[in-house]
Amino acid sequence: MPELPEVESVRNGLVDLVSERTIGKVTVRWDNIIKEPESRLFQKKLEGQTIETIRRRGKFLLFILTDYVLISHLRMEGKFRLEKAATPLTKHTHVIFSLDDGQELRYLDVRKFGKMSLINKGDLLNHPSLTSLGPEPVEEDLSIKWMTDYLSGKKRVIKACLLDQKLVAGVGNIYADEILYDAGVRPDRSASSLTDEEISVLRSSIVRIMKEAVEAGGTTIRTYANAYGREGSFQNSLKIYGKVGSDCPICHTPFLKTKIAQRGTHYCPICQS
Ligand SMILES: [Zn+2]
Known part of the structure; x- marks a missing residue:
């Protein structure tokens, strides 16, 4: 997707x-x-x-x-x-x-x-498909306060929160795995268990990875290509998605894949806690 x-x-x-x-x-x-x-x-x-x-x-x-x-x-x-x-x-x-x-x-x-x-045109801001969307994953819009308030008391796992578009708009399965690996947070952690410091690191990972992926024109897996038929190149920068069985470059433990929030999920059992 x-x-x-x-x-x-x-x-x-x-x-x-x-x-x-x-x-x-x-x-x-x-x-x-x-x-x-x-x-x-x-x-x-x-x-x-x-x-x-x-x-x-x-x-x-x-x-x-x-x-x-x-x-x-x-x-x-x-x-x-x-x-x-x-x-x-x-x-x-x-x-x-x-x-x-x-x-x-x-x-x-x-x-x-x-x-x-x-x-x-006048109905755009109140259209149901857009009103439940969280902030865009950019420095100016995604605040630590918003994330902290949103995640506090949430029993759901953090990966599900990244996917459901309410915490932050635009993240799907590939970037959720990349973001959580980058932030060192296990995808099956309950959202409310994240410390203030972890939320702050997670926010930085969201903003940076989405920015880098936009600059690379996205990730080309299967059939995606833009209107010119041109492909994005972020697949060359993926660190964990699709790399089950490869060793983590940081700790040299093989990456694992499991199902979390109904989605195939990659993580490092050592670097993510
Ligand atoms: Zn590792």
Whole structure:
């Protein structure tokens, strides 16, 4: 699943390509991708809208249009591609936005888990998909006080808290493992057991790793690539994710893999406590 750095890379790749383009005909070939409004209305409302810019919040792409915002969540395998209208459609193309320059912005999704909502601009801040999101994982937004208040009294394991988007937006399974290894915190620790110092270290790890991953254009595992088909390179910087059986470079103990918060989880039994 694309996490914040991969979604940011998609945004970054698309924004210059489609900003100021006006949308013509929209074709939805798989209705379940469209969460709201109903698919025919979705297509009709988009006609004539100009794409002002594309923003991102957590793992959501926000296409800012003349009157609306198109909220897109790529979930497992969603992708946007810009193609000439004459380019044949592939089997997994589910939504097609014709643009006024003769190109088409196409949404492809092998698993069909992605979702799009078209909402009035004024409703963005109060939209349920965004209101429960925690702060962005950046220095200015993610405060120690917020993290301390949020985690105090939480019995859930810390990895589950990193994944659920409420403590911090944008972290998924890969970066959660990297962050917890970097911070030296075992993924199955109960959230309320973290000391003030551990929370402070964890915050620094979240901010630094997400920043480095954004700068690297994200992690390319399986099928992720941005709008140019360009791949991110953070997979070369992963320290623990996918490295079960390799030795920890710090203590030389083999990394372990287990299931925590229903997700495959990598950790070092010595360096993380
Ligand atoms: Zn170790």
